[in-house]
Amino acid sequence: MYQEKLKPFENVENLAGKSWGHAVAIDVLNNTNIKDCSIHCFHYQQMLELFFKHLLETKSEFGSYSKTHKLQRLLEEVIANTQFRTDKNKYFMALQVITVCAEEYRYNFLIDCEGYKQSVKICDALLDELLDFEHATE
Numbered sequence: 001m002y003q004e005k006l007k008p009f010e011n012v013e014n015l016a017g018k019s020w021g022h023a024v025a026i027d028v029l030n031n032t033n034i035k036d037c038s039i040h041c042f043h044y045q046q047m048l049e050l051f052f053k054h055l056l057e058t059k060s061e062f063g064s065y066s067k068t069h070k071l072q073r074l075l076e077e078v079i080a081n082t083q084f085r086t087d088k089n090k091y092f093m094a095l096q097v098i099t100v101c102a103e104e105y106r107y108n109f110l111i112d113c114e115g116y117k118q119s120v121k122i123c124d125a126l127l128d129e130l131l132d133f134e135h136a137t138e
Contacts, residue, residue, distance in 0.1 A: 070095075
């Protein structure tokens with residue numbers, strides 16, 4: 001599912017291509033019986049982070065982005081520095097949950113899989129908006 005969404009960036013050697021690589025990993029994980037969803041969260045967070053940074057690199061005036069891993073901060077940067085517009089309040093908490101879950105993965109903590117999965121449902125809509133923006137401004 002995710003690799004299909006990001007198919008235009010398949011094996012492209014830029015940030016969007018790296019985002020596609022994480023999308024492939026997510027799709028592989030979706031077809032396994034791994035009980036701990038933290039590795040899924042890590043790849044989902046990376047997929048979104050790299051796609052945000054791709055948009056900032058290609059659609060902003062100066063082609064730059066911050067070093068942050070906080071998805072809610074990156075969404076604010078995309079809104080401030082590109083023509084992308086959305087209701088950030090709709091996504092803010094879900095992005096924060098995914099960021100925290102990915103941090104907990106790095107420290108080998110178990111995460112709340114149900115809360116994470118609810119956040120993914122919300123952020124999937126944002127990913128669709130971002131992809132529409134990417135394609136509309138090519």
